[in-house]
Every structure is written in structure tokens, then in C-alpha cells.
Amino acid sequence: MTLEETRDLAQAIRNEIGKAVVGQDAIIDHLLIGLIAQGHILLEGPPGTAKTFLAQCFSRATGLDFGRIQFTPDLLPGDIVGSNLFNFQTSQFTLTRGPIFCDLLLADEINRTPPKTQAALLEAMQERKVTLDGETHHLPPHFMVVATQNPIENQGVYPLPEAQLDRFLFKLLVPYPSEEQEIAIVTRFGERSGAPHAEDYGISAVADAAGISAAQAAVRSVILSPDVAAYIVALVRATRETSDISSGASPRAAVVIAQAARARAALHGRDYVLPDDVKALATASLRHRLKLSAAAEIEGKQVEDLVAGLIEQTEAPR
Numbered sequence: 001m002t003l004e005e006t007r008d009l010a011q012a013i014r015n016e017i018g019k020a021v022v023g024q025d026a027i028i029d030h031l032l033i034g035l036i037a038q039g040h041i042l043l044e045g046p047p048g049t050a051k052t053f054l055a056q057c058f059s060r061a062t063g064l065d066f067g068r069i070q071f072t073p074d075l076l077p078g079d080i081v082g083s084n085l086f087n088f089q090t091s092q093f094t095l096t097r098g099p100i101f102c103d104l105l106l107a108d109e110i111n112r113t114p115p116k117t118q119a120a121l122l123e124a125m126q127e128r129k130v131t132l133d134g135e136t137h138h139l140p141p142h143f144m145v146v147a148t149q150n151p152i153e154n155q156g157v158y159p160l161p162e163a164q165l166d167r168f169l170f171k172l173l174v175p176y177p178s179e180e181q182e183i184a185i186v187t188r189f190g191e192r193s194g195a196p197h198a199e200d201y202g203i204s205a206v207a208d209a210a211g212i213s214a215a216q217a218a219v220r221s222v223i224l225s226p227d228v229a230a231y232i233v234a235l236v237r238a239t240r241e242t243s244d245i246s247s248g249a250s251p252r253a254a255v256v257i258a259q260a261a262r263a264r265a266a267l268h269g270r271d272y273v274l275p276d277d278v279k280a281l282a283t284a285s286l287r288h289r290l291k292l293s294a295a296a297e298i299e300g301k302q303v304e305d306l307v308a309g310l311i312e313q314t315e316a317p318r
Contacts (some may be wrong), residue, residue: 001216001217001218003253004269005215006218006219006267006269007267007268009206009211009215012206012207013032013061013062013206013207014028014029014032016203016204016206017058017203017205020053020203022181022185023177023181024050024094027172028058028190030172031058033055033267033281034170035062035144036215036219036263036266037169037216037256037262038141038142038201038216038259039144039147039259040144040168041145041146041147041170042148042149042171043146043149043172043174044146044148044149044174045150045151045174046152046174046176047146047152049175049176049177050174051148052148054251055104055106055146055148056221058164059103060203061203062207063209064103064104064142065102065224066106067103067104067105068105068106068108069099069100069106069107071107071108071109071110071111071112071118073114075113076130076181077117077120078098080099080121081097081098081120081130081132082132084097084132088134095132095137098108100139101139102140102143103143103209104143104146105143105145106146107146107147108147109147109148110148110156111118111149111150111157112158112160119164121145121164122163124143124145125145125167126262128140142213145168148286150280160222162247165289166252166253166288166289169256169259169285170260170285171288177203178200184276203223218266219262219263219266221271222262222265222266222270224261224262225273225317228317229258230317231278231314231317232257232261234314234315235257235278236248236253236254236257236308238310238313238314239253239286242306242310243295244292244295244306245291245296246291246293246294247287247290247291248290249290253285256285257282257285257286258273260281260285261273265277271284279311282311283304286303286307287307289306290306292306
């Protein structure tokens with residue numbers, strides 16, 4: 001697949017999702033980048049902002065096998081990955097696969113379950129495989145997790161461990177819609193009863209697993225120049241050198257920003273990465289990887305503002 005075909009495929013997916021989802025263009029673009037860059041996405045926003053519905057529409061438009069886990073306080077790791085059960089007829093253990101064995105997994109309200117259960121996703125998100133009773137089971141090569149969570153200020157939620165957060169390529173904040181968008185939402189969905197479903201709005205698959213794999217392979221032809229690579233590293237290292245941040249971004253952050261920037265370039269039909277690609281993705285890539293210092297928290301500083309300042313201070317190549 002050429003880069004032009006990759007760009008056209010992405011636009012076709014956007015058009016299909018647009019049949020049901022109002023607004024959220026930036027979120028959809030980041031989902032596409034995450035898919036092509038083989039990264040995972042964390043969506044955070046208040047209840048009722050269509051996080052789950054968006055993930056369902058995205059899965060349907062991309063033609064990927066969809067799985068969903070509703071995270072609850074009593075969820076166990078075995079409910080995610082499955083378990084080996086003894087078959088008395090054959091006197092053998094057989095694998096009962098959990099919902100994680102799919103192409104696109106919706107981890108709904110992931111912060112409603114304790115960290116022990118959240119950790120069941122770590123191996124799958126990093127290595128695209130799971131280990132059960134010493135036996136390794138591989139997941140699809142384009143396996144992707146789209147997790148949703150309500151803001152941490154809400155009751156009954158558990159903060160995600162840093163190791164878990166670092167597995168996500170992006171953390172995207174899902175905002176309330178504008179007044180015009182909200183009117184369009186009420187007009188579109190208000191005439192129906194019950195919760196909306198992607199299949200009710202004529203969303204069809206405009207891609208498949210083979211097409212997605214071809215698009216991911218096409219990204220490998222995108223050139224990341226040494227100057228842009230150095231710029232990414234300088235930006236990431238700057239997060240470790242400011243007193244407002246007690247825990248900066250790791251080398252993994254630099255690697256995934258580079259991967260995402262190449263994917264963004266491909267979705268724009270370019271075979272080279274621009275510094276603007278890096279700037280456009282820096283906040284979503286870093287906001288969940290940085291921890292504010294105690295003084296910065298007391299002063300009410302926001303991670304997004306600090307990242308914006310670091311982007312402005314870090315010299316970009318011309």
C-alpha cells in the first residue's frame with residue numbers, strides 16, 4: 001500500500017465514523033494515528049461524552065474484530081485473559097480465551113478496577129501476547145487497546161499505575177461538545193429510544209485486517225531525519241530538567257513520539273516527518289507520562305501548559 005492509499009483509507013474511515021459521531025475530529029485523527037503506529041489509546045472524559053460509542057464506531061469502520069471488557073471493582077485477571085479449565089471428558093486442560101483475544105479491545109472505564117486487575121493488560125499491550133500457566137498465546141499483530149476512564153476526581157475510581165499509563169501512546173481528553181454540536185447530537189439521537197449503536201447508522205467496514213497491516217507497513221517508508229530525531233529527544237529530555245516536573249518522560253516516550261509522528265506524516269500523504277508532526281502530538285503523548293512536582297501542584301499548574309512551554313523553548317530544526 002502506498003502512502004497516498006494510506007491517506008485515502010484514513011479519510012474513508014473518517015467519513016464512515018462521521019455518519020454517527022458528531023464532532024470529535026481531533027480524537028478520531030489520534031485514533032487513526034494510534035492504529036497505524038500500533039499504539040494504544042486512553043480516552044478520558046466525563047460520562048455521556050460518547051467515548052464508548054466512538055470506540056464502537058471506530059472498530060466497525062476499520063473492520064477489526066471487536067472485544068469489550070466492562071471494568072468493575074470485582075473484575076479478576078482471568079476475566080480478561082481467560083483461563084485453562086479441566087475437561088473431565090478428555091482429562092485435559094483446555095484454554096477458554098478471554099475477551100482480550102481480539103483485534104481492537106475496548107477497556108471500558110478501566111480505572112474502575114484495582115491495579116492488580118489492570119496489570120493483566122501489561123504484557124498484552126507491550127508484547128501483544130499473554131501467558132497462561134506458563135504457555136504463551138499470541139495476539140493479532142495489530143492488537144490495539146482503546147481504554148476509557150472517567151476523570152480521577154470522580155468517586156469509586158483507581159488511578160492507573162505509571163507502568164500501565166506508559167503503555168498508552170496517547171491520553172486524549174474528550175471534551176463536552178460545542179453548543180452547535182450538542183444541538184446536532186440531540187437532533188440525531190433524540191428521535192431514537194435507548195442507547196445508540198454503530199450498526200444503526202449505516203457504518204460499514206471500509207478496511208480490514210489485511211488493509212490495516214498494509215497501512216502499518218507503508219509507514220515504514222516514512223523518513224525520520226536525524227535532525228527531527230534529535231528534536232524529539234531534546235523535547236523529551238527537557239521534561240526531566242524542569243523543576244515543575246518531578247518525574248519526566250522515559251526513552252520509551254521518545255520512541256513512541258517518533259512512531260506516531262511517522263504515522264501522522266503518512267496520513268497526510270508525506271514520506272517524511274516535519275517538526276510540526278512532533279509538536280501536534282507532543283501533548284497527547286506526554287501528558288500521562290509526566291508527574292508534577294508538589295510545588296507545581298500547589299501553584300495550580302497544568303501538565304498541558306508545561307508541555308506547551310517546553311515546545312516553545314525547544315529549538316526545532318528548519
